Amino acid sequence: MLKLFFGEIISMKKGILKILCISLLISLLLGGCAQSAATPTEDVACSGFETKKAEGDISFDYHLFTPEDGTDMPLVIVFHGYGENDISQNTKIVSTITSEESQALRPCYLIAPAIEDNIFLAKSNRDSMYSKLKEISDKLISDGKVDPDRIYVLGNSFGGLATIEFLESYSEDIAGAICMCPALTYSKDSTSDLSKIKDIPLWFAHAENDNVIPVTVSKSAYSTLKAMGSENVYLTTFSNEEMLKCGALTGYHQSDLAVMADDSFLEWLFENKN
Numbered sequence: 001m002l003k004l005f006f007g008e009i010i011s012m013k014k015g016i017l018k019i020l021c022i023s024l025l026i027s028l029l030l031g032g033c034a035q036s037a038a039t040p041t042e043d044v045a046c047s048g049f050e051t052k053k054a055e056g057d058i059s060f061d062y063h064l065f066t067p068e069d070g071t072d073m074p075l076v077i078v079f080h081g082y083g084e085n086d087i088s089q090n091t092k093i094v095s096t097i098t099s100e101e102s103q104a105l106r107p108c109y110l111i112a113p114a115i116e117d118n119i120f121l122a123k124s125n126r127d128s129m130y131s132k133l134k135e136i137s138d139k140l141i142s143d144g145k146v147d148p149d150r151i152y153v154l155g156n157s158f159g160g161l162a163t164i165e166f167l168e169s170y171s172e173d174i175a176g177a178i179c180m181c182p183a184l185t186y187s188k189d190s191t192s193d194l195s196k197i198k199d200i201p202l203w204f205a206h207a208e209n210d211n212v213i214p215v216t217v218s219k220s221a222y223s224t225l226k227a228m229g230s231e232n233v234y235l236t237t238f239s240n241e242e243m244l245k246c247g248a249l250t251g252y253h254q255s256d257l258a259v260m261a262d263d264s265f266l267e268w269l270f271e272n273k274n
Helices: 002-030 092-097 100-105 117-121 123-142 158-169 216-227 240-245 255-260 264-271
Strands: 049-054 060-065 073-079 109-114 146-156 176-180 202-207 233-238
Touching: 049 123, 060 123, 073 092, 073 123, 073 158, 092 100, 092 109, 092 255, 109 123, 117 123, 123 146, 123 158, 146 158, 146 264, 158 176, 176 255, 176 264, 202 216, 202 255, 202 264, 216 233, 240 255, 255 264
Parallel strands: 073 109, 073 146, 146 176, 176 202, 202 233
Antiparallel strands: 049 060, 060 109
16 A cells, blocks of 8 residues: 555656646746646636635635636536645646636636645545535535536546545535546545445546556446446546557556546536536
């Protein structure tokens, strides 16, 4: 487990460096907006984003994206991978969903929590974070901003683990989810309640040769849900060629890049409704 865990950290740090370099270069060339990864708690200058502080049993920053039409809209919650808290607003998933092109097709609110390592590593802390995120989404609903029947969750790696756990905690509230190379082997409890989510539209995505979290993790969860009678669970695996084509490193632990390169995933996700 320790080998797997620290291997993921090393792989993710390399991936973070490449993502930061690419995103900063594009921002400079296009005159866009890029937030420094070293200052995640500063006010976000990008249009539509603001950074807030969640206070409670555990405290954390989160980035809230508000669409131009801010009433009765879908809400997307995005969990980043381990070690990505400093760039939680600039991950591939967040930048894709909040892009002008995507918002023109699928306008939505988006919450991207910045998850510190100590929160990710302790189940009790993760549970407290999920509870606070539920409070935040409930407030957006009560304010008339979010449609309670169109709440979606996505996550990559440790964020995939968080996706499954969040679904298990609030299974009746989620309309659909995409779970990418989930670190389900980190917590044995993460797959103990899969029966709770068998009726949630759920799409697993994983590189065939992911050398941090083996593809068998997603295959096992998928097979378990199918055996439970799930009729709306899917699994896509990506070849080395597909991963490299979308800009992933040779560790192949960045299935979020492949998913965001294929619009059919988001198209499917937003078609689901409670």
